Amino acid sequence: MAQVAKSITSPVPEGLYPTLSVLMLAIGLIITASFFIYEATASKQYRSLAKELTTGALASLFLGFGSLFLLLTSGVYV
Numbered sequence: 001m002a003q004v005a006k007s008i009t010s011p012v013p014e015g016l017y018p019t020l021s022v023l024m025l026a027i028g029l030i031i032t033a034s035f036f037i038y039e040a041t042a043s044k045q046y047r048s049l050a051k052e053l054t055t056g057a058l059a060s061l062f063l064g065f066g067s068l069f070l071l072l073t074s075g076v077y078v
Contacts, residue, residue: 014072017069017072017073018069018073020065020066020069021066021067021069021070021072021073022066023066024062024063024065024066024069025062025063025066025067025070026066027062027066028059028060028061028062028063028066029063031055031058031059031062032059032063034055035052035055035056035059038051038052038055039052
């Protein structure tokens with residue numbers, strides 16, 4: 001017997017796309033700003049590579065997903 005194929009749906013409701021994009025982009029920009037402030041104010045002796053990598057990774061994660069939801073909000077389905 002043939003099985004009926006299920007349609008592919010998003011795990012996130014489409015009504016939340018604008019909210020998620022604004023929220024994630026805002027968080028990503030705040031983390032990016034804190035990274036720049038840390039780099040400008042901390043002397044070379046007191047900088048921590050682990051903190052820099054963690055902050056950069058978090059900013060990248062939030063800005064990436066925020067950009068994805070912004071594209072989905074505007075109708076560009078990637």
